[in-house]
Amino acid sequence: xxxxxxxxxxxxxxxxxxxxxxxxxxxxxxxxxxxxxxxxxxxxxxxxxxxxxxxxxxxxxxxxxxxxxxxxxxxxxxxxxxxxxxxxxxxxxxxxxxxxxxxxxxxxxxxxxxxxxxxxxxxxxxxxxxxxxxxxxxxxxxxxxxxxxxxxxxxxxxxxxxxxxxxxxxxxxxxxxxxxxxxxxxxxxxxxxxxxxxxxxxxxxxxxxxxxxxxxxxxxxxxxxxxxxxxxxxxxxxxxxxxxxxxxxxxxxxxxxxxxxxxxxxxxxxxxxxxxxxxxxxxxxxxxxxxxxxxxxxxxxxxxxxxxxxxxxxxxxxxxxxxxxxxxxxxxxxxxxx
Amino acid sequence: xxxxxxxxxxxxxxxxxxxxxxxxxxxxxxxxxxxxxxxxxxxxxxxxxxxxxxxxxxxxxxxxxxxxxxxxxxxxxxxxxxxxxxxxxxxxxxxxxxxxxxxxxxxxxxxxxxxxxxxxxxxxxxxxxxxxxxxxxxxxxxxxxxxxxxxxxxxxxxxxxxxxxxxxxxxxxxxxxxxxxxxxxxxxxxxxxxxxxxxxxxxxxxxxxxxxxxxxxxxxxxxxxxxxxxxxxxxxxxxxxxxxxxxxxxxxxxxxxxxxxxxxxxxxxxxxxxxxxxxxxxxxxxxxxxxxxxxxxxxxxxxxxxxxxxxxxxxxxxxxxxxxxxxxxxxxxxxxxxxxxxxxxxxxxxxxxxxxxxxxxxxxxxxxxxxxxxxx
Numbered sequence: 001x002x003x004x005x006x007x008x009x010x011x012x013x014x015x016x017x018x019x020x021x022x023x024x025x026x027x028x029x030x031x032x033x034x035x036x037x038x039x040x041x042x043x044x045x046x047x048x049x050x051x052x053x054x055x056x057x058x059x060x061x062x063x064x065x066x067x068x069x070x071x072x073x074x075x076x077x078x079x080x081x082x083x084x085x086x087x088x089x090x091x092x093x094x095x096x097x098x099x100x101x102x103x104x105x106x107x108x109x110x111x112x113x114x115x116x117x118x119x120x121x122x123x124x125x126x127x128x129x130x131x132x133x134x135x136x137x138x139x140x141x142x143x144x145x146x147x148x149x150x151x152x153x154x155x156x157x158x159x160x161x162x163x164x165x166x167x168x169x170x171x172x173x174x175x176x177x178x179x180x181x182x183x184x185x186x187x188x189x190x191x192x193x194x195x196x197x198x199x200x201x202x203x204x205x206x207x208x209x210x211x212x213x214x215x216x217x218x219x220x221x222x223x224x225x226x227x228x229x230x231x232x233x234x235x236x237x238x239x240x241x242x243x244x245x246x247x248x249x250x251x252x253x254x255x256x257x258x259x260x261x262x263x264x265x266x267x268x269x270x271x272x273x274x275x276x277x278x279x280x281x282x283x284x285x286x287x288x289x290x291x292x293x294x295x296x297x298x299x300x301x302x303x304x305x306x307x308x309x310x311x312x313x314x315x316x317x318x319x320x321x322x323x324x325x326x327x328x329x330x331x332x333x334x335x336x337x338x
Numbered sequence: 339x340x341x342x343x344x345x346x347x348x349x350x351x352x353x354x355x356x357x358x359x360x361x362x363x364x365x366x367x368x369x370x371x372x373x374x375x376x377x378x379x380x381x382x383x384x385x386x387x388x389x390x391x392x393x394x395x396x397x398x399x400x401x402x403x404x405x406x407x408x409x410x411x412x413x414x415x416x417x418x419x420x421x422x423x424x425x426x427x428x429x430x431x432x433x434x435x436x437x438x439x440x441x442x443x444x445x446x447x448x449x450x451x452x453x454x455x456x457x458x459x460x461x462x463x464x465x466x467x468x469x470x471x472x473x474x475x476x477x478x479x480x481x482x483x484x485x486x487x488x489x490x491x492x493x494x495x496x497x498x499x500x501x502x503x504x505x506x507x508x509x510x511x512x513x514x515x516x517x518x519x520x521x522x523x524x525x526x527x528x529x530x531x532x533x534x535x536x537x538x539x540x541x542x543x544x545x546x547x548x549x550x551x552x553x554x555x556x557x558x559x560x561x562x563x564x565x566x567x568x569x570x571x572x573x574x575x576x577x578x579x580x581x582x583x584x585x586x587x588x589x590x591x592x593x594x595x596x597x598x599x600x601x602x603x604x605x606x607x608x609x610x611x612x613x614x615x616x617x618x619x620x621x622x623x624x625x626x627x628x629x630x631x632x633x634x635x636x637x638x639x640x641x642x643x644x645x646x647x648x649x650x651x652x653x654x655x656x657x658x659x660x661x662x663x664x665x666x667x668x669x670x671x672x673x674x675x676x677x678x679x680x681x682x683x684x685x686x687x688x689x690x691x692x693x694x695x696x697x698x699x700x701x702x703x704x705x706x707x708x709x710x711x712x713x714x
Contacts, residue, residue, distance in 0.1 A: 063482070072501060073508075076474075077474055078475060080473060080474060080489075086482075088475075104502075108465070116667075119454065176671070177670050
């Protein structure tokens with residue numbers, strides 16, 4: 001679905017997102033004894049999405065830690081491990097269930113470096129499957145990025161290609177700060193791509209330009225960025241050039257890439273499935289207004305989830321909630337014609 | 339299980355018990371010296387706060403036994419996880435008391451927090467019980483590495499109402515991690531009494547839910563606190579899993595310097611409990627044993643006074659951090675995106691000179707033309 005600039009020279013294998021998560025985690029655990037996974041059902045079950053399938057047999061129950069059903073504990077224990085030079089990769093079974101861990105992540109993980117004068121650090125990764133479109137209903141579909149991206153001290157990344165999953169997961173494990181590594185669950189088996197066999201990293205905080213175009217800039221991430229690429233393909237036939245930027249990381253936020261594009265096109269749209277109010281789109285739009293006001297030829301547009309408490313279960317309502325390719329096509333055409 | 343462990347009597351109705359195995363006269367004097375150091379620090383800190391030389395301070399007057407005893411039971415390789423009520427506990431292991439005072443003043447290091455990692459003192463917990471999963475996680479790491487150390491964490495009885503306490507206890511017991519949970523039950527969480535905190539008669543009763551051994555000790559008795567912690571640490575390091583210890587005492591002072599207990603409890607209760615406070619009671623016990631006499635007692639007191647006086651002088655010689663460090667230690671590498679902008683914004687606003695806390699007046703310079711004559 002996605003073309004990658006600068007295809008690597010070594011052997012590559014086509015795989016989906018969840019396979020990329022699985023293989024990368026496994027390779028990192030083979031490479032460094034300090035890496036371990038913990039979470040609900042990560043052991044015998046191999047994770048509800050099979051991200052840790054086979055790990056228990058290979059690494060044993062001490063490094064593939066089936067925890068009690070307790071997200072606060074998972075985050076808290078991961079912090080304790082990280083304080084003592086381990087490199088924990090904690091799994092929240094669904095991003096929707098991360099909220100019991102909010103205090104640990106926000107009050108502790110994000111602040112320990114600052115409040116200890118740099119004496120202590122928390123090099124942990126929290127993986128969480130997020131997003132809708134899988135008929136997961138109210139508690140298996142949520143977007144959580146805005147809550148955490150608001151907190152200084154945390155990094156929040158949202159890779160959505162197999163290539164980025166590998167490079168950014170390695171980078172997240174190596175990073176000395178707490179990283180929320182959000183995997184869009186609809187992309188797990190939907191999105192496939194070539195992944196090099198060699199070990200490489202993709203820096204956290206660099207957006208990727210997925211398609212180039214001169215007429216409209218659209219900024220998205222996760223499943224939505226794939227939808228934007230598809231909508232851009234349709235508009236290309238009409239002679240409308242859409243530049244699709246995949247943020248890949250919410251914090252650090254790569255505004256340089258966004259602003260360079262907006263200065264060229266003069267028009268910007270931000271797309272996410274999280275609710276619009278105080279979402280990532282608001283921040284991106286504000287920074288565009290601050291930095292590129294004179295370059296704009298149209299008001300900045302946001303296409304995002306409605307202000308309702310959760311993704312509905314009813315298929316028709318779920319479809320209305322999530323921006324889809326048809327809706328993005330209409331919105332992009334309208335902005336191009338402004 | 340719930341019989342109160344106690345060695346030190348009150349020289350009256352409560353009888354003394356013999357010194358437990360593992361402590362000789364030198365140990366007893368050291369445990370006592372630590373009580374005195376902690377007491378001296380605490381009283382001085384409260385005075386400094388009243389004089390405007392420290393910020394808000396969480397006093398621990400009367401709870402010294404819950405710190406001196408357990409710390410003496412630790413090896414230097416064991417990790418300790420204090421809360422704000424054990425803020426100066428690192429001073430018993432090599433952390434400079436000056437940096438602890440500076441922490442309460444707001445400008446020791448760049449953010450006013452002291453460096454304690456090398457002494458295996460974890461960052462002080464303020465949000466209540468959130469450090470307990472950390473202690474357990476760290477203990478799990480030690481177990482994974484077959485490293486024979488343990489993690490010892492303090493918390494109050496109020497913290498036992500937080501989910502983090504139960505979650506940490508549960509995990510610790512399932513995985514038999516080398517952790518010791520040390521609950522200082524001082525009966526009061528600010529204004530909330532123990533009876534409103536929980537329906538159980540004790541905190542140790544809660545250990546049953548986690549199939550964890552538990553010991554109830556007299557929290558004014560440093561020997562009892564030492565003994566319970568020593569046994570728990572040995573079991574933990576030996577692979578026997580975690581222990582819950584409840585040190586039953588009473589918060590004789592206020593919750594903090596901004597609190598006034600007269601608003602919610604009877605002063606007479608605190609006065610009654612005061613008779614059991616650990617410094618005088620331990621001194622009495624050691625005197626009856628013939629380990630301590632008046633000469634030694636005043637030497638220990640004098641030494642503690644000097645130590646803390648030096649720490650105060652050192653603390654007051656430290657400078658206020660510059661504004662540029664506002665953005666330090668947010669991330670491992672680099673500063674947050676808005677660093678330059680934020681700094682420019684700070685620099686652009688004209689402000690009166692920052693108010694400095696009181697410090698000793700420097701003598702007038704002799705080279706100053708305006709200095710009154712005849713001072714030399």
